Amino acid sequence: MRDHQLIILPEKRVLTAPEGTIVSALLFENGIPIGFPCRQRGLCGKCLVEIVAGEAGLAYPAERAVLDRQNRPPEFRLACRLTLRGPLSIRIAPQARLSTIAPLIEGRRRIMIIDPPLKKFAVAAPAASAADPESALDGLLAAFTPPKPAVASTVLPVLAGLDPRRAGTVTAVIYEDRRILAVEPGDSSGRAFGAAVDLGTTTVVVEIVDLSDGRTAAIAAGLNGQVRFGADVVSRITAAHLEPKKSLELRDEARRSINALLTEAFRQAGILAADCYEIVVAGNTPMNHLFLGLPMTTLAEAPFRALFSALESLDASVGGLDMNGAGRIYIAPNIKSFVGGDIAAGLAAVDIENGPEKALFIDLGTNGEIVVKNGPRFLATSTAAGPAFEGMGLSCGMIAGPGAIHKAERDGKGIDWRVLGGGEGRGICGSGLVDILAVALGQEWIDSEGRILNADRNIFLSPGLSLNQKDVREVQLAAAAIRTGIRMLLAETGLVVSDLDRIYVAGAFGSALDIGNAMRIGLIPTVLPEKIEFVGNASLAGAKVLLLSGEERMRCEKLAATIRHLSLAQDERFQEIFIDSLTFKRWK
Amino acid sequence: MIMHSLYPRMAQAIIDGDLEATAGLAREGLLAGLPAPDIITNGFLPGLDKVGVLWEDGEYFLPELIQSAEAMKAAMAVLRPVLEGTAGGSAASRGRAVIGTIEGDIHDIGKNLVSSLLSANGFEVIDLGADVKVDRFIDAAVEAKADLICLSALLTTTMVNQRRVLVRLQERGLRDRFKVLVGGAPVNRKWADEIGADGYGENATAAVRAALKALGKA
Numbered sequence: 001m002r003d004h005q006l007i008i009l010p011e012k013r014v015l016t017a018p019e020g021t022i023v024s025a026l027l028f029e030n031g032i033p034i035g036f037p038c039r040q041r042g043l044c045g046k047c048l049v050e051i052v053a054g055e056a057g058l059a060y061p062a063e064r065a066v067l068d069r070q071n072r073p074p075e076f077r078l079a080c081r082l083t084l085r086g087p088l089s090i091r092i093a094p095q096a097r098l099s100t101i102a103p104l105i106e107g108r109r110r111i112m113i114i115d116p117p118l119k120k121f122a123v124a125a126p127a128a129s130a131a132d133p134e135s136a137l138d139g140l141l142a143a144f145t146p147p148k149p150a151v152a153s154t155v156l157p158v159l160a161g162l163d164p165r166r167a168g169t170v171t172a173v174i175y176e177d178r179r180i181l182a183v184e185p186g187d188s189s190g191r192a193f194g195a196a197v198d199l200g201t202t203t204v205v206v207e208i209v210d211l212s213d214g215r216t217a218a219i220a221a222g223l224n225g226q227v228r229f230g231a232d233v234v235s236r237i238t239a240a241h242l243e244p245k246k247s248l249e250l251r252d253e254a255r256r257s258i259n260a261l262l263t264e265a266f267r268q269a270g271i272l273a274a275d276c277y278e279i280v281v282a283g284n285t286p287m288n289h290l291f292l293g294l295p296m297t298t299l300a301e302a303p304f305r306a307l308f309s310a311l312e313s314l315d316a317s318v319g320g321l322d323m324n325g326a327g328r329i330y331i332a333p334n335i336k337s338f339v340g341g342d343i344a345a346g347l348a349a350v351d352i353e354n355g356p357e358k359a360l361f362i363d364l365g366t367n368g369e370i371v372v373k374n375g376p377r378f379l380a381t382s383t384a385a386g387p388a389f390e391g392m393g394l395s396c397g398m399i400a401g402p403g404a405i406h407k408a409e410r411d412g413k414g415i416d417w418r419v420l421g422g423g424e425g426r427g428i429c430g431s432g433l434v435d436i437l438a439v440a441l442g443q444e445w446i447d448s449e450g451r452i453l454n455a456d457r458n459i460f461l462s463p464g465l466s467l468n469q470k471d472v473r474e475v476q477l478a479a480a481a482i483r484t485g486i487r488m489l490l491a492e493t494g495l496v497v498s499d500l501d502r503i504y505v506a507g508a509f510g511s512a513l514d515i516g517n518a519m520r521i522g523l524i525p526t527v528l529p530e531k532i533e534f535v536g537n538a539s540l541a542g543a544k545v546l547l548l549s550g551e552e553r554m555r556c557e558k559l560a561a562t563i564r565h566l567s568l569a570q571d572e573r574f575q576e577i578f579i580d581s582l583t584f585k586r587w588k
Numbered sequence: 589m590i591m592h593s594l595y596p597r598m599a600q601a602i603i604d605g606d607l608e609a610t611a612g613l614a615r616e617g618l619l620a621g622l623p624a625p626d627i628i629t630n631g632f633l634p635g636l637d638k639v640g641v642l643w644e645d646g647e648y649f650l651p652e653l654i655q656s657a658e659a660m661k662a663a664m665a666v667l668r669p670v671l672e673g674t675a676g677g678s679a680a681s682r683g684r685a686v687i688g689t690i691e692g693d694i695h696d697i698g699k700n701l702v703s704s705l706l707s708a709n710g711f712e713v714i715d716l717g718a719d720v721k722v723d724r725f726i727d728a729a730v731e732a733k734a735d736l737i738c739l740s741a742l743l744t745t746t747m748v749n750q751r752r753v754l755v756r757l758q759e760r761g762l763r764d765r766f767k768v769l770v771g772g773a774p775v776n777r778k779w780a781d782e783i784g785a786d787g788y789g790e791n792a793t794a795a796v797r798a799a800l801k802a803l804g805k806a
Contacts, residue, residue, distance in 0.1 A: 238744040300745040301692040302719055450649055457646070469646035476649065569694045578697070579651050 007089040008032065009052055017084055023049070024080035033098040037119050039177050040080035041145050044121035044189070045070050047079040048096045054088035062143060065124050069169065069187065101214035101548070112351070116211045117176045117313075117550040118194060118278040118328070122187040128164035136162060140170065140183070151180045154326055158183045173277055175313075175328060176550060181277065182326040193217065193275045195265070195323070196543035197258055198342065199283030199291060200224060201233050201366050202390055203399060203508060205540050206261040208269045208276070214548050217269035220261040223399075225253040226290070231392055232366065233286045240290065241300035251293035255320040262322045277327040279319070282543040284340030284367055288331050291319070299337075306337035310557040330553070332546055333560040335371075338382040338567075343369045344560045345542025346506050348552055350535055353559060356501030360486065362524065363538070364389050364430070364507035368482050371563065372489045378563040379493055383485035388478035389430035389507065394471045396464070398427030400508060405461070407514070408435035415439050417461065425465055431513050433475055436467060438517035441584055448584045450476045479523045480581040485568060486525065487577055492566050497525040497588040506538035519586055526586045592622060595631040598663070602635025603642075605655030607662040614666035624670045628710060632663050636708055640793035653701065653792070660708035681712050683803050685736035686729045688716035690749045695742035698772060701792040702738065709796050711736075722752045729766050735803055738795070741772040750775070751783040767802040771795055 006015045006026060017026050024040045024047050038044040045066040056077055059067060063081040076093070099114040126139040134142075136159040141148050162168055162185070171189050173182040192211040198204065204224045208217040229239045229250055240247035258281075266273055281291060285306045286299055298305045310333035319329035332341030343363060347353075352361060352373055361371040368385030371378060391397035391404070398404050402421035405428045409416055417432065419425040428436065440446045440459050447453060450472050459467040490496060503524065505513060512534050519526045535541070545552050568574050594617050601609035610632065617627040639656040642648035648656075671681075685706055689699045696718045707713045714732050716724065729737050741747040750770050757763040767786040770779070780788035787802040789795030 234743060241745050300743070302694050302746075449651065451647055473646060473649060569696075575697055575700060579654060582649060582651055 004084045005087045006084060007087070009089060009091045019084060019086075021084045022080065023082040023084060023088070023090070024078075026084070027079060027092075032092070033113075034079065034092060034096050035098045035113075035115065036080065037115070038121055038174075041143075042066065042078055042081050043123055043143060043172075044119070045078065046096055048072070048076055048093035049079045049082070050091040050093060051075045051077060052089040052091055055086045056082060056088065057085060062124065066122075069122060099213050112545060112549060112552065114211075114214050114548050115550060116192075116194065116278070116548050117330075117553070118181075118192065118211060119174050119177075120171050120184075120189045120192040120211075120277075121174070122169050122189050123172045125159075125162055125168045125170045127167045136160075136164070140172070147178070149174060149178050149180050152182070152326060155180060155183045158185060161185060173326070175278075181328070182324065191271070191275050192277070193269070193271055194278040194280070194547045195262060195276055196540055196547050197279060197281045197283075198537060198540035198543060199254065199258065199281050199287050200342070200508070200539070201284065201287060202227065202231070202387065202392065204257050204261060205508075205537065206258065206265050207540060207544060208265045208271070209544055209547055211278075211548065214544075217271065218265040218267075220265040220268065222257065222261050225257040226250055229253070232387065233284070236290060237286050237296045237299050240296040244295065247290065247296055248293050250290045252320075254287070254291045259320075259322040266322075273322045274324045276323040278313075278330065278547060279316075279321055279323055279327070280330045280332065280345075280543045280547040281319075282332040282342045282345035282539045282546075284342050284369075285334045285337060286340075288334065288341055291331075304337055306334050309334040309336065309560060330546065332543060333557045335380055335560045335563045336565040338565060339369050339371070339380045339563070340367075341560075342539035342542075343371065343380070344556050345540075345546060346504075346535070346538035347371060347542070347559060348545045348556045349538045349542035350504050350533075352504070353555070358495060358499050359502040359504065360489075360500055361504045362482065362486070362506065364482065364505065364513070364523075366390060368478070368485060370482070370485045370489055372493050372495065374493045374495055377493070378559070379489055379566055380563050381485050381489055381566040381568055383481040383568065385478040385481040386474070388474045389433070391427060391429045391433070393474055394428070394433075395468055396427045396466070397433070397471070398429055400429040400431070403427065404429035405432040405436075405465070408432055408439055410439045410442055413443065415443070415461065425462070428461075428465070428467070430507065433467075434517050434521060434523060435514055436461075437472070437475060437584065438514070438520040440467075441520065446472060446584070450582070450584060475521075476582050476584070479521060479584075480578055482524075483522060483581040483587070484574065484578045487581065488568060488571065488573065489566055497527060500527065501531065503527065503532050504535050504538070505532060506535045508537045512536070521584045522581070522587055525588045527588065592617075592620070592630075594620065594622070594627075595634075598627070598631030599635030599638065602632055602656050602659050602663075603638055605652060605659050607659050610659045610663040611666050614663040618666070618670060624667045627667060628664075632660060633709065636660055636705075640796075643793060644791070650701075654704065657701075657704040657708045661704075664708070664710075682710040682805060683735040683799065684712040684714070684732060685738055685799065686714045686716060686725060686732060686734045687736075687738035688720035688725060688740070689718035690739050690741045690746050690753075691719060691721050692749060693741050693743055693746035694718045695772075696740075698742070698792070699738075699740035702740065702771065702789070702795045705792045705796050706738075706799060709800075711799065722749060722756050725753055726756060726760060726762060730762065735767060736769060736799055737766045738769045738771070738799070741770070741775060744774045747772065747774050747779065750779075750785070754784050767799075769795065769798055769802060 171184040196207045205221040313328040313330040316327040332345040359373045363369045366387045368383035371380040403426035404420045405425040407418040769787040770785045787798035789798040
């Protein structure tokens with residue numbers, strides 16, 4: 001068997017392989033970054049190469065059909081249909097190169113390869129043949145090399161609409177390379193959309209994503225309607241536990257909230273619900289259990305236990321979301337029982353496994369989840385910090401949004417602040433709270449024990465807007481919870497703060513948290529500022545990562561399964577460390 | 589009541605959370621011939637009451653509360669041996685309480701606070717910990733010949749087990765033997781009345797007041 005050379009231009013890279021080798025396989029083995037959405041079956045037309053020199057032979061009709069659909073001149077071929085018969089020089093078409101995106105809006109730019117489990121590509125639908133009367137479905141499947149994908153019977157009515165006298169084109173909607181969920185008439189392969197949902201306790205955010213290039217088509221955010229059952233997750237669990245029909249009401253409310261945002265986002269993106277075939281939902285453990293309408297018994301009383309961590313994707317109908325009825329819903333996996341899919345998604349968004357060896361991930365939300373990484377070992381905990389950082393439970397706190405005081409700084413002997421969206425401030429959100437307290441400490445309006453020192457017992461901003469003693473105590477408790485969680489996780493892992501190479505801080509504050517002020521009040525340990533990375537809504541970014549990559553999903557599930565959990569409540573050192581952490585002071 | 593120059597200093601030492609000072613002043617008081625019960629009632633307890641006020645005002649927070657409770661315990665460590673040896677011994681113990689976090693619930697900081705304050709206020713406290721089964725509360729109270737059973741719950745789902753304790757006491761014919769107090773974040777007076785508890789405290793200092801009131805010593 002003779003060997004031949006394949007030369008890749010313009011870089012002039014030379015690969016050598018035996019005669020008969022399929023070019024796509026050779027490129028893949030040598031790590032050339034080409035995407036193979038249809039897994040080298042000759043269907044999607046993505047692995048386009050231009051023959052510059054050498055003998056390529058002629059394309060077979062099936063390949064020709066795909067190339068003609070794209071209007072490619074004869075020197076273009078599909079690498080997966082090209083065999084090496086002699087020396088060959090090729091140029092890889094730009095559209096063949098792997099698509100990448102940087103999922104995080106804030107923080108370091110991390111590039112990921114787009115390869116969503118949900119793909120659409122055009123397929124030839126042959127005309128009926130009197131001589132060989134195979135079924136419409138078999139005619140379609142002929143284009144697929146083994147193993148043939150499984151086919152949902154709901155596909156058949158679409159095939160009934162095809163004219164059997166003429167060959168045509170349909171678009172197959174393929175899931176995880178092994179299942180055809182739907183077939184659409186004509187070539188709709190360019191319209192493949194999905195949605196990433198951050199199902200927060202208080203706020204829900206929906207992002208419509210173009211699955212072909214990872215582009216954000218629209219974003220919509222709103223309040224989680226479940227708040228009418230209780231502001232915090234425990235009241236909702238309780239309500240569902242005491243009255244089983246309440247768990248269905250809570251489920252319906254979650255669906256309503258998500259669907260309202262989907263409707264708005266679809267409209268903004270200019271697409272229909274039917275164009276959306278997959279939705280990834282990232283939420284904490286009680287949130288995803290409530291979303292599925294599950295009984296809350298095991299989450300209501302000690303010993304607490306989640307019903308699931310990783311779950312196969314669900315039928316769209318089970319999830320009750322506004323999307324294509326043949327679509328799928330994937331729930332980001334929970335990490336043991338207390339730390340949820342929102343955190344698993346967040347870890348995927350920051351790609352923590354490929355980051356620095358010793359790192360910390362902190363989510364400054366209601367549950368205050370923290371994950372510590374020490375090489376290959378991960379440990380997580382939930383601190384139940386409370387919603388103070390989301391502006392709830394305070395005299396004039398509010399969620400980050402228009403009208404929220406989100407930044408503050410000292411102004412001589414006074415204080416100056418900025419309102420999100422301008423105008424009069426209506427309330428104070430998390431990042432504003434941290435800034436105001438840092439200023440108050442600097443101005444000696446409060447002492448490090450949290451006592452307000454002026455006669456009014458009040459940190460006054462403007463009429464109707466001030467922080468009272470109880471507000472300060474609420475923040476102290478929340479910050480102490482986070483700090484205790486960090487201290488205990490580090491102690492358990494045998495690390496100290498100075499060992500950490502990176503600290504990721506996640507949370508939907510409305511604007512970047514002022515890291516210096518967060519260190520000043522002791523919310524996070526004092527380290528070199530360049531070690532801190534504020535990543536914003538990592539849960540949403542993570543849901544998007546999971547939507548766009550089957551491999552990321554597998555890695556996420558694998559990581560979620562290996563992360564160990566530290567129970568703070570069962571640890572007798574908790575109270576002492578917690579009490580000690582109440583002071584507003586720097587620490588390391 | 590005879591005022592003694594030591595009394596205000598004792599109160600202040602509690603307010604300052606100064607363990608060495610309270611122990612030292614307790615010894616000084618005994619050496620000065622002051623009766624141990626008087627030292628507690630006129631010297632240290634007023635300090636603890638003031639701490640309670642500071643706590644409810646938000647001036648004092650958890651660390652200060654605990655520190656003052658510890659300072660009280662330091663004084664009690666000096667005084668208790670003397671108390672036990674005298675006729676006023678049993679009178680000085682204001683009561684014996686069994687306390688714990690109810691079955692199904694593992695939260696205990698609040699309960700620990702109440703336990704500390706009751707102890708600082710002269711109660712003998714048997715702390716059963718958290719996730720304590722309904723019958724264990726009753727068995728422990730019987731064995732210790734306690735006056736009070738104090739039940740803490742942080743979740744509305746576990747709060748219902750407080751009612752079960754009262755039902756069990758009835759079933760075992762022991763209801764009249766103990767005063768039952770309830771507390772915890774989801775608990776309120778309405779719940780306490782509904783389940784037939786003898787008292788309720790919305791925070792640690794209120795718990796002490798409720799305990800005293802339940803035993804007719806308010």
